[in-house]
Amino acid sequence: MTEHTEEVTPPRLENRTLREQVCAHLREEILSSRLAPGTELSEVAVAKTLGISRGPLREALGQLAAEGLVTITPRRGAVVTKFTRQEFIEAYQVREALEVLAIKLAVPRLTDAQRSRLHALADAMVEHAEQGDTRAFFESNKEFHRLLVVAAGNERLREMHEQLANQMGRLLAKSLELRGSIDQSVAEHHAILEAIDAGDARRAARLLEEHIEVPYRVLDSPEADELFDPTPETPLSGEDK
Amino acid sequence: MTEHTEEVTPPRLENRTLREQVCAHLREEILSSRLAPGTELSEVAVAKTLGISRGPLREALGQLAAEGLVTITPRRGAVVTKFTRQEFIEAYQVREALEVLAIKLAVPRLTDAQRSRLHALADAMVEHAEQGDTRAFFESNKEFHRLLVVAAGNERLREMHEQLANQMGRLLAKSLELRGSIDQSVAEHHAILEAIDAGDARRAARLLEEHIEVPYRVLDSPEADELFDPTPETPLSGEDK
DNA sequence: GTGATGTCGTCTGTTGACAGTTAGTTGCCA
DNA sequence: TGGCAACTAACTGTCAACAGACGACATCAC
Structure with missing residues (x-):
């Protein structure tokens, strides 16, 4: 604080x-x-x-x-840094684990001001989604998750999450445009908010876990090719030079 | 390694x-x-x-x-680096979250060799505990958790866990001597192993979560005083110079 | 005697130059 | 004409020296 x-x-x-x-x-x-x-x-x-x-x-x-x-x-x-798809998935998994921890810690600590800000951000996401403003939607979404991490009151957790979010952010910013299911994302955020308001940390954590899930669809889209390293997964022995 | x-x-x-x-x-x-x-x-x-x-x-x-x-x-x-108690707790919480993720990922991927190594380490812990060899017990314990993280197959996760384990390791090595409930720790490890062998990732994760729990007892012991920074938590408002 | 102020020493922050290595290119030979 | 080898150029890794900042001590004023 x-x-x-x-x-x-x-x-x-x-x-x-x-x-x-x-x-x-x-x-x-x-x-x-x-x-x-x-x-x-x-x-x-x-x-x-x-x-x-x-x-x-x-x-x-x-x-x-x-x-x-x-x-x-x-x-x-x-x-x-240019991630391979594998590295991106790995980072995503870790980020998910950190956010699940964050929401567990945050729910019992949330102030009224923070809770209302979460609601405001969720509402903003709805608005931006309706207007098709993916850029603004992305920002609100990012801030929503960031606020949860901050509210957890664990500085170490905040730093590590910030690093992961930064590394993936610049890719997600572009890949979000490829993502069709923004409406679903909005619904999921509201479901999480309900659990938060009810003070049910475990349910909120479970919903968040399901919400984050690695967007494999995006990773497999051809438009994302240039964003990633060509995955040098060629463990062919006999290439020592 | x-x-x-x-x-x-x-x-x-x-x-x-x-x-x-x-x-x-x-x-x-x-x-x-x-x-x-x-x-x-x-x-x-x-x-x-x-x-x-x-x-x-x-x-x-x-x-x-x-x-x-x-x-x-x-x-x-x-x-x-000299941790404050607060910083140590924060790191511990993050480490717990990472290991919970690790065991979820690892259980479906474990090879027979890895599983037998986990059993061997658990047995070694029993032996060291009986002999009162806290040093060896600590090493086996560390390797047990490390192996789980490696088996998760997430390199990013492994790196972050290694950093946390390193930072806390040198403190835990000493504080373990203060800890009396080694027997309990042994039992917990075997319970986790049972869940692993049964292929029940969720149960293993839950057991691990309960197992890790921050050892507040150790943190509050007077012997640990010199290990930590004197916690400059002096949020006295009105100190803007 | 107590407080503030000026000076000194030591350390870090920064710079420019040197040396070693790597990658690319050119030339030669088969 | 293709491949190998030596050469060249550019870059990084390393070093030693300069300059600025911080803390400590001593001095001076009140």
Whole structure:
């Protein structure tokens, strides 16, 4: 409960270290899809572009690699992470488990303000769905789930969930357009909300579990091909070079 | 478990980057408790000790910070992470959620070899418990849970669980000695195994959930005081400087 | 004597340059 | 003409040095 709404976060006027600034900048670039998955990040090129040295940039790339946003291959450089379908499914499963934990922890702790905000977000999702605004629908949906995680009051859980949501978000943002069953999603959210209002954490968790389920349909759609790595699942022995 | 005997794992003979070597070294030092929580890691001092420059060391520290093993305060340096009780509980809750997911995924996938290994580990736990060898008991217990996570076949899940287990492991290793109810733990493991053998993933998950439960008793014991950060929970409003 | 203020030392943050390796390309030979 | 090999170029990994910031101590004023 350190940050309620929007605190005056600034630690101290632009006293942030260069690594942090660069890290935040690149993170924003990646999450906004201005840097597409697979984009090569040459150290000298990026450093020159940002007008800094390679040192802080390397550290920033290291941190982003730890967050899973970039993939660093020793001696080969860094690229914006490109998931394989398998990796995406794995991340989705973990995210589901974290959200199930979150809703269990959150239900007994929810304040009236948080509960009404959940209702507002669910209503917004309905509206955006009717208007066919997939972008806005996606944002409300994301915020709905994020709020549940925040309400759980587990900072560690929040961080891990944020990382997963970030990594998958930029893919989901596009794949959502391929998804037809938005109406179903809306109904599911309302069902979850009912369980929350009733204070039934177990039922809410079960509904959420069913709600999240990996959207395999999206993964198999041909439009999603370019979003994923060509799955190098070729365990053919005898390829040591 | 990266170095068994002499695996071919190393990309190429000592071709590992300095950052990786230093990172692995420090990680081992921390996990083995040779570097106690709270130990300050001066860049110049550590660099001189290891006979390397500060550059790779800084990157290694950054990675360890991402793994949660060290805590870096800008302009203040790095220290071996010291959890507060609250942070420990939070990590425990997340670990529980991950293991519940793991057992659900693992049960339908378990090979005969894996199942027999689980039985062997459970038997070893019984033996170690009878002999009062808490150290060996702890190792078998850790391996039991780790194997379940590996068997889940979700690499992402395995990594996140490994991080959590590492962070909490060095504390649990000591706190286990304070724990009296080892017998109960043994019984719980066998109950879980029964459900696994029966192929009942849901029941196994429920048993595991009850089994893990945060050992608040340990956290409240006075002997554990030195292991934790003095919990700076001082939400006294009116401290804006 | 207590408080604030200025100075000093040590550490981190950052920079630029050097060295090693990798990948791509060109040339040569079969 | 195809394949192998050496060469070249560009990049990353590493190092040592510079500059700025923070904390501690001493000094000074009240």
